[in-house]
Amino acid sequence: MSAFPADPKPLTRIQTKNRAAILDAGLEVFSTFGFRGSTLDQIARAAGLSKPNLLYYFPSKEAIHAELLTGLLSTWLDPLTLMRADGDPVPELLGYVRRKLEMSRQFPRESRLFANEILQGAPRVKAALEGELKDLVDAKAEVIRGWAAAGKIADVHPHHLIFSIWSLTQHYADFDVQIRAVLGEEDPFEGAEAYLDALFTKMLTPA
């Protein structure tokens, strides 16, 4: 007897390993080719499994993609959530920028998975965008508006400030190939951190 209906059976050692391998392979493939452009064979090969074996662990292509996306969403909002209204405004915002850039550096595939989903019209996350995301952004925009009203930061459009942070940081993950083609050897993220730091410091420091 358990408190909940349907005891969640513990995963076996093999299940844990193979599910992880599949999700990693799915991330690799989906983030490159998008949902429609990816095939189960591609994912199975990348995971080192046969296609039927892959479908033993996940019921469908959709299910793999869905698990990746839902797992991603909260992680993606973390850096913004961590921005505190009671902190020092400029450092709080710069910290947000740095955390977001760090995510692009460490999780470029996740960034591209998200970019692909949005480019395709966000069919599977539109609801979350208009719900959770909008709520969080609206709340944090209100905080920023307060800081501006109190003269602690320059007077900026809060929503567009947030968009610009998303844009600039994610660009280094999503357009990585292009940036490296132009820069050559140089590591993009080195220069990016200094550049974004200077940009937002200038932008936000009140006159």
Next chain:
Amino acid sequence: MSAFPADPKPLTRIQTKNRAAILDAGLEVFSTFGFRGSTLDQIARAAGLSKPNLLYYFPSKEAIHAELLTGLLSTWLDPLTLMRADGDPVPELLGYVRRKLEMSRQFPRESRLFANEILQGAPRVKAALEGELKDLVDAKAEVIRGWAAAGKIADVHPHHLIFSIWSLTQHYADFDVQIRAVLGEEDPFEGAEAYLDALFTKMLTPA
């Protein structure tokens, strides 16, 4: 007898119309689903033709995509090309930002087509990125470096300045769905122009 081997036959009225319809439909579909995620049936339907009829005008799916991409590349570089070394530095750069934002507003599908290609690793334009694009960017970066050295603009990393202009302007086309989900009614491009103008003015005006 002609001066060239293989006279380029003039296109008939119907050819002109149908090729245009196919390219427009291809742009619509490819920009949404990427190359691998798009099907000839989708494109044919969007163009109001049957699939074999579509293949009467273009030899393959690849050919449609290739024509769209090559046609796009020069257009895409125009705004940067128009930035003149002998102009007034800050207005020249702000003009570049405005032209680029205007392209995002007027040609969002082209922007997404390009974004899709880059996300997929730029398999079909990598050479152009490392050639034409890099050459143009390097040249304009040198101009910007000169302006900074002469104290006419603030001291910024020229390449990252250009990346940030790409990023911020294209974001409004590529992530349109997300931005509208957060903003609600408000037209993104209205606020964007004022925001980007203020941002780059602050960033670039020398101390």
Next chain:
DNA sequence: CGTTTATTTTACCAACCGGTCAAAGCAAGG
């Protein structure tokens, strides 16, 4: 008008797609 050329359609193909199934192989506990 008739004929020559451009266009469109119908029927079709082999390869690939997501997914199923039953049988085979395997690990672990008694």
Next chain:
DNA sequence: CCTTGCTTTGACCGGTTGGTAAAATAAACG
């Protein structure tokens, strides 16, 4: 060692994919 349940595989299915061949139709033109 042998049973029981977990894991893997190979063969297969109906539908879709990019692309072709040839016949049917429409336009252009003398």
